Amino acid sequence: MRTNPLLDFSGLPRFDQLLPDDVSPAVDALLQNARVQIEQLASATSAPSWDNFVRPLEDLEEQISRAWTQVSHTNAVVNSPELRQAYNDNLPKLTDFYSDLAQDERLYARYRALRDSAAYTSLNTAQRRIIDNELRDFRLGGAELPTAEKARFKAIQEQLSLLTSRFEENIMDTTNAYAHYVEDAAQVAGVPADALQTASEAAQADGKRGWKFTLHFPSYMPVLQYADDRALRETLYRAYATRASEFGKPEWDNSPLMVDILKLRQEEAHLLGYANYAEMSLASKMADTPAQVVEFLDTLAKRAQPYAARDMAELTAYAAKLGISDMQAWDVAYVSEKLREDKYAFSDQEVKQYFPEAKVLAGLFKVIETIFGVQVKQSAAPVWHADASFYDIVQSNGQLVGQFYLDLYARNNKRGGAWMDEAITRRRKAHGVETPVAFLTCNFSGPVGGKPALFTHDEVQTLFHEFGHGLHHMLTQVDEYGVSGIKGVEWDAVELPSQFMENFCWEWDVLRHMTAHVDTGAQLPRALFDKMVAAKNFQAGMQTVRQIEFSLFDMRLHSDFDPHGSATALDLIEQVRDEVAVVRPPKWNRFPHNFSHIFAGGYAAGYYSYKWAEVLSADAYSLFEETGVLSEATGRKFWQEILAMGGSRPALESFVAFRGREPNMDALLRHNGMNA
Structure with a gap:
């Protein structure tokens, strides 16, 4: 008799056997078992300990997470009507389960009892951190609310999970159609x-x-x-x-979804006693208050705006030379490319010929192997599509430390963008330590006309970025599930390892080894590399204020914007653009309608994290600049103090342990050519 692949936790996922019809039976079985076990744990009369209370709860969470991640991953990379239906049918069940879990006063009381007991002091740092995080999350999950408000809070969670999923689907459907x-x-x-x-x-x-x-x-x-x-x-x-606006099919219009999502988030925050959703979101981040985030963004904006204005003036003047006297949003990328080719005498297209996929991957793996002393080897595992591949990361003593799936090309029925997700999390079990496994997904052009896939330099950076997230997950040395890898890491520090990795894409000693012209096999010429470096900060001012525009829009949308008022999200983004933007899109631009990072992707009141973490990553990389960019000693220290520690201690402590001091903005401004 065939066993449900989603209920097999003995090894890697069985993607070659997974069917949409497997989803509901697996989710139902897992949730039913979990509810029975939770009832026993919640009503137990013995004093709670790590072994009799926390570990069994983590066992349940791990199984549900492993099964559901396979479903959500395949739904994102090989979407089909049947799979989407199965995903959407089961999403409310999971939301319902986690809402109940987060509000269970008995579990909350047992965590509190454990926190207040002598047993707590005998636990290791990671275990204590998990318990502290759980207590915080119970408060954020509504465990302290009166019964009637709990029901409303739970209903909000369920509605939000469906609305945010629908938001993403509308973008995918519009894009595919x-x-x-x-x-x-x-x-x-x-x-x-x-x-x-x-x-x-x-x-x-x-x-x-x-x-x-x-x-x-x-x-x-x-x-x-x-x-x-x-x-x-x-x-x-x-x-x-x-896309996904009132200009297309009504059923794919995200306009009403945005309003509903914002209203529900505001109500959720008010129920918990926060003034707004941003305050609630920051309760688990490095930044303390919305005002602190806005001040950080304003400071960065003041440093960047003169450079952005200069970039825009140069672009406008060049557009006029091309006969475009009224440069519009659809001209910016075109004029920018022409200006860059003129100014630095190369094009993205020319550079792309030197970055065939196999050479890029070999170069990326060489960096990992050099600074961390590991080996990356192609391996085999069941996959969801012929484009996907599988790899092992092995230590010098032959010990397996991590594994990852790689799915690099864009295709229909695959969500846009690039991301890392966790397939299996490192954790010590009775049989030994579970090897962490990551999904690394991009949307690059695939092989064409008998030639291998060729990547732009931007795409090479994207690959390094996602691999940095993967390393954070795979190179953890934490054996406790709740703070292993990226789990428990403050959201505004999660981008540190990913943005850190991008820096290597600008080093000659790294880049030259990962290039071979697709026709001649020749290495990237040093002269062309020098032009790329000269052009590295081309329009850095414009790009920085663009990120600040998105970050301010997000923070203000979730702090001082009234979703019940007459003003719309479109009005707000125009206000933010008045303050910081140098490129003004047309009034019919519907950027908020496809800003899935904040409406569907976990970055609500957290988009600033990219810039916040960029300060951390640039400052961390500056130590490599001081000691040698491929320094093994510095690489080991980065692994030991940042990657290995996962979420077992505050991110700031990990940063200080690595860098020897608190972070500052100087390295970021220098890297962006804005330190004059």
């Missing part, structure tokens, strides 16, 4: 040959002539960046910028 066909070769002038070949093959697959362009990034971005036809750029930009 769009196609723009072009038959006139003059219209596609300037678009790179590999992008045109992909577009031609896509059109043929649909039984059409010419070229098919979509809103998937590898199709969309080359048009914005290189197409000489201004009307074609505008057509695609308009479609991309209005």
Whole structure:
């Protein structure tokens, strides 16, 4: 008899056997078992200890998490109507379960009793941290609310899980549904040959002539960046910028969802006694108050704005030289690329020819192997799609420390963007230590016309970024589930290892070893690398204020914006742009409608984390600059004090242990050429 693959925890996930019909039976069985066990743990009369109370609860959480992660991952990378239905049918069950768990006064009381007992002092640092985090999370989960308010709080959680999932689906559906066909070769002038070949093959697959362009990034971005036809750029930009809005199908419009999500978040925060959702969100982050975050962003904005204004003036002047006297949003990437080619005498397209996939991966692995003293080896495991592959990370003594899946190419029915997720978390069990396993997912262009996949330098940085998250998960040395890897790490410090890894993409001794021209095999010429470095901070001012714009919008949306008032999220983003932006999109731009980071992705009142953590990562990397960028000693220290520690202590303590002092902004400004 076939066993449900989602209920097999003996090894790696059985993706080759997983069916949508497996989801509901597995979730029902896991939740039913968990409720029985929790009832026993909550009503036990013996004094709570780590072994008789916390560990059994973590056992339950781990199994549910491992099963559901497989479902949510496949739903994101090989989405189908049947799988989506199974996912959406079961999401409320899980939300309901976790809401009940977070509000169980008996469990909360037993955690408090353990915290106040003599047994607490005999626990290790990681175990005490887990208990402290649990007490905080019970308060944030509504455990202290009166019964009637608990019911309302739980209902809010359930509604939010469905609304945020729907928000993401609307973006995916709008993106997948769009196609723009072009038959006139003059219209596609300037678009790179590999992008045109992909577009031609896509059109043929649909039984059409010419070229098919979509809103998937590898199709969309080359048009914005290189197409000489201004009307074609505008057509695609308009479609991309209005995704999931009132300009498309009513059932895919995120406008009402945004309002509902914001109202529910505000109500949730008020129930817990917070003035707003941002205050509630920051309760588990490094930053203390919304005001502190806004001050941080304002300080950074003041440093960046003169550079941003200078960037914009230069771009506008150059656009005029190209005959574009009224530069619009759909011209910015195109004019920027032309200006960069003119100023630094190279193009993204030229650089891309030197970064074939196999060479890039070998170069990435070489960095990991050098600074951490491990080996990365291709391995085998069941996967969800032919594009995906599997690897082991092994220590010099042959011990397996981590494993990861890699799924690099964009395709239909795959969520956009790039991300890392946890498949299995490191944890000590009776049989030994569970090896941590990560999912690393990107959306790059795949192989075309017999040539290997070629990556832009930006994509190489994205790969290094996601691998940094993966290392945080896989190189942990913490054996306790709740603070192992990225678990328990403050959200605004989670980006430290990922952004840290990006720095290596700007080092000659790293980059030269990961390049080979796709046609000649030649290494990236030093002269071209020098031009890339010279251009590294091209428009850094503009890019910085753009991130600040998104961060301020997010923080204000969740702190001083009234979702019940007459003003809309669109009004707010225009206000923020008045204060900080140098590039003004058209009024019909619907950026908030596809800002899934904050409406569907866990970054609500936390988007500032990218800049906050960039201060940490740049400052951490500056120690490598001082000791040698591939310094084994510094690499081991980074592993030992930051990656290995996971969430077992506050992120600031880990940073200080590595850097020897508190972080400052200087390295970030220097790296961005804004330290004059």
